[in-house]
Amino acid sequence: MTxxxxxxxxxxxxxxxxxxxxxxxxxxMLARISEVYESWGFDPLDTPALEYTDALGKFLxxxxxxxxxxxxxxxxxxxxxxxxxDLTAPLARFVAENYDALPKPFRRYAVGPVWRxxxxxxxxxxxxxxxxxxxxxAPAPFADAECIAMLAEAIEAAGVGRQDFIIRINxxxxxxxxxxxxxxxxxxxxxxxxKVLRAMDKFTRLGDQGVRQLLGIGRKDESGDFTEGARLxxxxxxxxxxxxxxxxxxxxxxxxxxxxxxxxxxxxxxxGVETLSAITELLKTAGYDESRVIIDxxxxxxxxxxxxxVFEAELLTAPLDEQGRPVRFGAIASGGRYDDLVRRFKGVExxxxxxxxxxxxxxxxxxxxRGRSLEERGPVVVLALEKDRMADYQAMAAExxxxxxxxxxxLGGAGMKAQLKYADKRGAPLAVIQGSDERARGExxxxxxxxxxxxxxxxxxxxxxxxxxxxxxxxxxxxxxxxAKRIIEGDRAW
Amino acid sequence: MTxxxxxxxxxxxxxxxxxxxxxxxxxxMLARISEVYESWGFDPLDTPALEYTDALGKFLxxxxxxxxxxxxxxxxxxxxxxxxxDLTAPLARFVAENYDALPKPFRRYAVGPVWRxxxxxxxxxxxxxxxxxxxxxAPAPFADAECIAMLAEAIEAAGVGRQDFIIRINxxxxxxxxxxxxxxxxxxxxxxxxKVLRAMDKFTRLGDQGVRQLLGIGRKDESGDFTEGARLxxxxxxxxxxxxxxxxxxxxxxxxxxxxxxxxxxxxxxxGVETLSAITELLKTAGYDESRVIIDxxxxxxxxxxxxxVFEAELLTAPLDEQGRPVRFGAIASGGRYDDLVRRFKGVExxxxxxxxxxxxxxxxxxxxRGRSLEERGPVVVLALEKDRMADYQAMAAExxxxxxxxxxxLGGAGMKAQLKYADKRGAPLAVIQGSDERARGExxxxxxxxxxxxxxxxxxxxxxxxxxxxxxxxxxxxxxxxAKRIIEGDRAW
Numbered sequence: 001m002t003x004x005x006x007x008x009x010x011x012x013x014x015x016x017x018x019x020x021x022x023x024x025x026x027x028x029m030l031a032r033i034s035e036v037y038e039s040w041g042f043d044p045l046d047t048p049a050l051e052y053t054d055a056l057g058k059f060l061x062x063x064x065x066x067x068x069x070x071x072x073x074x075x076x077x078x079x080x081x082x083x084x085x086d087l088t089a090p091l092a093r094f095v096a097e098n099y100d101a102l103p104k105p106f107r108r109y110a111v112g113p114v115w116r117x118x119x120x121x122x123x124x125x126x127x128x129x130x131x132x133x134x135x136x137x138a139p140a141p142f143a144d145a146e147c148i149a150m151l152a153e154a155i156e157a158a159g160v161g162r163q164d165f166i167i168r169i170n171x172x173x174x175x176x177x178x179x180x181x182x183x184x185x186x187x188x189x190x191x192x193x194x195k196v197l198r199a200m201d202k203f204t205r206l207g208d209q210g211v212r213q214l215l216g217i218g219r220k221d222e223s224g225d226f227t228e229g230a231r232l233x234x235x236x237x238x239x240x241x242x243x244x245x246x247x248x249x250x251x252x253x254x255x256x257x258x259x260x261x262x263x264x265x266x267x268x269x270x271x272g273v274e275t276l277s278a279i280t281e282l283l284k285t286a287g288y289d290e291s292r293v294i295i296d297x298x299x300x301x302x303x304x305x306x307x308x309x310v311f312e313a314e315l316l317t318a319p320l321d322e323q324g325r326p327v328r329f330g331a332i333a334s335g336g337r338y339d340d341l342v343r344r345f346k347g348v349e350x351x352x353x354x355x356x357x358x359x360x361x362x363x364x365x366x367x368x369x370r371g372r373s374l375e376e377r378g379p380v381v382v383l384a385l386e387k388d389r390m391a392d393y394q395a396m397a398a399e400x401x402x403x404x405x406x407x408x409x410x411l412g413g414a415g416m417k418a419q420l421k422y423a424d425k426r427g428a429p430l431a432v433i434q435g436s437d438e439r440a441r442g443e444x445x446x447x448x449x450x451x452x453x454x455x456x457x458x459x460x461x462x463x464x465x466x467x468x469x470x471x472x473x474x475x476x477x478x479x480x481x482x483x484a485k486r487i488i489e490g491d492r493a494w
Numbered sequence: 495m496t497x498x499x500x501x502x503x504x505x506x507x508x509x510x511x512x513x514x515x516x517x518x519x520x521x522x523m524l525a526r527i528s529e530v531y532e533s534w535g536f537d538p539l540d541t542p543a544l545e546y547t548d549a550l551g552k553f554l555x556x557x558x559x560x561x562x563x564x565x566x567x568x569x570x571x572x573x574x575x576x577x578x579x580d581l582t583a584p585l586a587r588f589v590a591e592n593y594d595a596l597p598k599p600f601r602r603y604a605v606g607p608v609w610r611x612x613x614x615x616x617x618x619x620x621x622x623x624x625x626x627x628x629x630x631x632a633p634a635p636f637a638d639a640e641c642i643a644m645l646a647e648a649i650e651a652a653g654v655g656r657q658d659f660i661i662r663i664n665x666x667x668x669x670x671x672x673x674x675x676x677x678x679x680x681x682x683x684x685x686x687x688x689k690v691l692r693a694m695d696k697f698t699r700l701g702d703q704g705v706r707q708l709l710g711i712g713r714k715d716e717s718g719d720f721t722e723g724a725r726l727x728x729x730x731x732x733x734x735x736x737x738x739x740x741x742x743x744x745x746x747x748x749x750x751x752x753x754x755x756x757x758x759x760x761x762x763x764x765x766g767v768e769t770l771s772a773i774t775e776l777l778k779t780a781g782y783d784e785s786r787v788i789i790d791x792x793x794x795x796x797x798x799x800x801x802x803x804v805f806e807a808e809l810l811t812a813p814l815d816e817q818g819r820p821v822r823f824g825a826i827a828s829g830g831r832y833d834d835l836v837r838r839f840k841g842v843e844x845x846x847x848x849x850x851x852x853x854x855x856x857x858x859x860x861x862x863x864r865g866r867s868l869e870e871r872g873p874v875v876v877l878a879l880e881k882d883r884m885a886d887y888q889a890m891a892a893e894x895x896x897x898x899x900x901x902x903x904x905l906g907g908a909g910m911k912a913q914l915k916y917a918d919k920r921g922a923p924l925a926v927i928q929g930s931d932e933r934a935r936g937e938x939x940x941x942x943x944x945x946x947x948x949x950x951x952x953x954x955x956x957x958x959x960x961x962x963x964x965x966x967x968x969x970x971x972x973x974x975x976x977x978a979k980r981i982i983e984g985d986r987a988w
Binding site: 006009011012015018024040041043044046055073076077103107113127137138139142143145344345378390394397398407408409426 | 511575643884
């Protein structure tokens with residue numbers, strides 16, 4: 001490229017700009033969630049976007065540039081830096097770096113962007129926001145129960161009604177127990193275990209039949225692609241299916257069914273049930289019963305990451321797509337116990353449990369459960385009709401602002417028609433007009449742009465509309481603020 | 495590095511972690527400033543951290559990796575990406591990309607991190623936060639005056655008293671006028687012009703004598719480094735010095751002095767004075783007189799960037815360092831007009847003016863003008879003394895939270911002494927204790943940790959302190975919340 005070429009103005013592939021209403025909605029939601037986290041004793045921690053690649057946990061491969069899911073670059077001292085891909089890896093680095101100085105347990109929350117060097121797709125961006133809370137240094141079950149209760153409060157504070165979501169919980173040790181009961185306990189079964197768990201993870205999407213194929217020889221999907229199966233014996237495959245369908249209506253029932261399954265056959269399984277039992281009992285005592293937190297044996301989550309309880313929050317009512325079919329929405333938040341994360345640095349196990357809110361999904365969920373209410377509310381626009389009276393117009397805007405009304409003066413230097421068009425484009429609720437006529441009368445004209453737009457749609461014979469009288473009112477200058485506030489509040493005088 | 499080595503947990507060079515109190519203070523400050531921007535009709539815009547390097551405006555040099563002040567990396571489609579180094583370059587890209595769809599003028603504000611690939615130093619980090627507001631598509635002087643007035647409101651809303659800061663204003667055309675009056679108007683004088691402006695920019699720091707040297711042959715600084723001078727004739731150097739000292743107590747006086755200087759001698763200079771005159775008159779009418787906005791001919795700012803008015807906000811009272819000497823604090827905000835920024839993409843001039851708050855400097859300024867008041871306020875810690883009563887302890891914490899008190903249960907599994915130490919480390923105002931004795935009596939013990947810490951410092955004969963009676967009270971369980979609130983609000987019952 002030579003310097004005389006003009007560069008093309010475009011966002012980078014997989015990134016996007018965000019504007020007014022969406023930012024405001026996200027900011028409001030994150031403030032409500034943060035307030036819950038803070039009231040539960042979590043303090044904010046802000047770590048940098050760039051971390052040493054090795055500290056972040058993506059090791060340098062044998063290529064020039066580490067590029068496996070993360071954005072990496074080499075510093076001028078030759079060290080590799082990467083943009084954080086989540087908020088947990090920097091937390092592990094922070095805890096290891098400051099271990100002796102920190103209060104233990106260490107409770108922190110964090111909100112911020114993360115980056116993934118992945119192929120972008122519809123709704124899949126390479127930068128997105130996460131909102132996490134973690135307790136480091138506390139073993140199961142108390143910290144886990146707390147984390148789940150706090151998540152329920154946070155989702156409710158964000159605006160999703162108590163009846164509109166549920167938190168499903170499972171335990172990694174219970175899954176280990178299941179695998180042990182079908183003879184996949186040993187180290188040499190690790191690859192097959194992974195295949196079984198991957199198949200189970202597809203239960204909600206594929207149902208019995210699909211998972212049965214994936215547990216057996218394999219499955220050909222609609223596009224014709226074949227996924228190799230786990231090659232379980234039929235009897236073992238059925239055990240897995242039965243297991244996934246054995247979640248009971250009450251958590252006590254689920255636990256006793258699981259205990260029957262594992263007693264004397266899997267220590268890991270028994271440990272998992274005990275943990276689930278303790279957590280759900282603690283939660284029930286605190287008021288979080290099965291209508292809010294339920295054991296669900298189809299929950300799998302991050303395969304090589306969690307070491308104990310895992311959970312996810314889901315909307316109970318699915319939105320419908322344009323054809324009226326329910327849309328698969330996915331988890332609005334998820335989390336679990338990961339006792340190994342600091343081990344990389346310290347060589348010792350540090351118990352930890354955390355939750356991560358899917359910020360853009362929860363925002364979409366809010367749009368759905370509340371109905372689209374996030375319309376842009378623009379400022380009042382004071383028209384600038386006489387150049388030498390700019391100070392007067394600014395004084396009007398200042399008066400409106402002092403009364404709590406967003407307001408600005410049009411600064412573009414165009415004529416009245418263009419100024420009204422600008423006010424419409426800005427989503428202004430009304431325009432304040434004082435030309436020479438109004439000034440001579442000591443008045444201002446207030447044009448109700450919301451009503452005006454509705455009338456323009458409704459009135460067939462739009463003579464009156466074209467005369468511009470339908471949605472405007474003239475008031476003495478001294479009554480400008482009151483009249484504007486009345487109109488904004490929907491209390492129109494005509 | 496082999497995979498069996500443990501990575502060292504450390505922040506990357508020039509980056510830092512930030513904790514509780516600082517984050518809360520910054521968040522509060524940015525919310526107040528954003529509220530002002532919004533009430534003036536500016537909407538938030540959020541652009542991604544990564545942009546195409548050419549769109550950002552740092553062109554690829556002839557080396558493999560562009561590295562001149564920005565962090566850059568190559569995407570898997572070979573395109574270069576860079577982390578944004580400010581919020582204005584992405585704004586220019588956004589405006590050019592969406593030009594036809596945007597309302598014009600386009601008013602937006604933005605808050606977020608930016609990155610500089612520079613040598614870090616004390617207090618100089620490679621990631622920091624900016625907070626900008628810009629109006630694109632409106633010429634001087636109205637948008638400039640508005641921007642300055644809004645900045646004054648924003649700084650005040652952030653918490654700096656009206657009497658504690660001032661906004662100094664100058665105009666790039668006035669500087670061009672000065673240079674024309676000393677014969678440096680032509681294209682071939684560009685390098686010398688730059689040297690003169692650089693010398694002038696050091697006026698506040700070096701004073702008459704230093705600037706006189708830099709305008710002449712050059713200057714050797716304390717370390718012995720020699721800076722080559724602009725090699726002006728003595729008479730021209732004196733004109734420059736006189737010019738910089740000719741800011742008058744009133745803006746009207748400054749403008750008439752300047753008009754005398756430029757009349758018939760520099761069209762650019764005359765234009766600059768007219769703009770300054772119009773802006774300061776508009777501001778005065780709106781209540782921003784010389785006590786808040788003053789013409790200061792020593793203000794230079796970004797040399798190759800601004801095209802019209804430039805301004806900066808400064809604290810009026812300097813903090814003192816440990817030796818009682820005033821600390822040079824620098825501008826807490828700055829801005830100006832830059833009419834060329836979108837030209838790179840569009841080939842046409844789009845007038846623009848904006849302001850940028852120096853977030854960390856303004857935070858430091860707030861610390862100074864308000865006195866250090868940003869102490870960490872930790873949650874109430876409910877001690878967990880009996881393992882099987884965790885649900886009771888959680889119920890206590892939940893009750894406190896419902897009453898608006900931050901509260902958490904200790905989850906670490908240690909003994910009472912360690913739990914109290916934890917509460918101290920967390921900055922807890924008090925600890926709630928219910929062991930078996932208290933439970934038998936239907937009471938809780940509340941330990942006032944703030945008073946306790948003070949007594950521990952004050953009491954010489956600390957027998958009573960050691961008995962643990964000095965700063966604690968037992969109340970019936972039902973009165974726990976009231977008692978805790980009274981203690982936190984400083985209304986102690988003993």
